[in-house]
Amino acid sequence: MPHPLVYDPVEASRERWIQQGWGDTAAGMAAVVSVMRAEQIFLSRAAAILRPLDLTFARYQVLGLLRPGWQLPLGQVGAGLWITPGTVTSSVDRLEAAELIRRVPHPDDGRTVLAEITPKGRKVFDKAVGELNAHLFSTLPLTEVELTQLVRLLNKIRAEAGDTVTDDD
Numbered sequence: 432m433p434h435p436l437v438y439d440p441v442e443a444s445r446e447r448w449i450q451q452g453w454g455d456t457a458a459g460m461a462a463v464v465s466v467m468r469a470e471q472i473f474l475s476r477a478a479a480i481l482r483p484l485d486l487t488f489a490r491y492q493v494l495g496l497l498r499p500g501w502q503l504p505l506g507q508v509g510a511g512l513w514i515t516p517g518t519v520t521s522s523v524d525r526l527e528a529a530e531l532i533r534r535v536p537h538p539d540d541g542r543t544v545l546a547e548i549t550p551k552g553r554k555v556f557d558k559a560v561g562e563l564n565a566h567l568f569s570t571l572p573l574t575e576v577e578l579t580q581l582v583r584l585l586n587k588i589r590a591e592a593g594d595t596v597t598d599d600d
Contacts, residue, residue, distance in 0.1 A: 441461050441464050441465050441468070442461070444460065444461065444464060445457045445458070445460065445461040448460050448461075473567070476566075476567050477491075477563065477567060480563055480566050481562075481563075484555055484558060484559050485529060487522070489512070489514055489518050489522045490525060490526055490531075491556070491563075493512065493519070493523065493526060493546070494531060494548060494553075494556040496508055496511050496512060497532060497546060497547060497552070498548060498553060498556050501547070502535060502545040502546070502547045503546055503547075504537065504545055504546075505519050505520070505523060505544060505546060506519075508523070508546060526552065530549055530552075531548070531549055531552030531555055532547060532548050533546070535547055583598070586598065
């Protein structure tokens with residue numbers, strides 16, 4: 432684990448933003464940089480948890496999408512996870528080589544290939560969920576109320592960008 436800095440780089444950047452005359456956007460810059468840093472922290476922690484299972488977060492997501500037993504076209508896998516076609520292909524290739532998913536022909540469209548999870552893939556995914564629940568999702572230093580607030584705030588950003596979001600108010 433890297434040594435913590437002796438200062439807050441986000442706050443230092445915010446102060447520099449204000450000093451440079453960009454005070455009207457300093458709060459937005461600090462928010463974006465903070466969220467980006469939090470993403471780095473989450474991805475790093477998730478990677479460390481998933482590595483022993485020979486999964487990346489993208490591969491974990493593919494397994495999760497297929498977990499209910501669905502057979503999905505590869506393009507739909509990417510669209511459902513916000514990952515690029517190249518990442519889908521790479522993830523599916525690795526998951527198939529590990530016998531965690533298999534490619535199957537589409538019953539009605541010979542040009543389309545479907546992906547489905549294998550029993551081994553379901554076991555690995557379930558183990559990954561247990562590890563992530565125990566060592567990441569349940570360990571966040573926020574209360575249930577704060578987590579709900581965070582999701583609602585981020586939903587506003589996602590909705591403005593065109594994502595479909597559910598507001599549970």
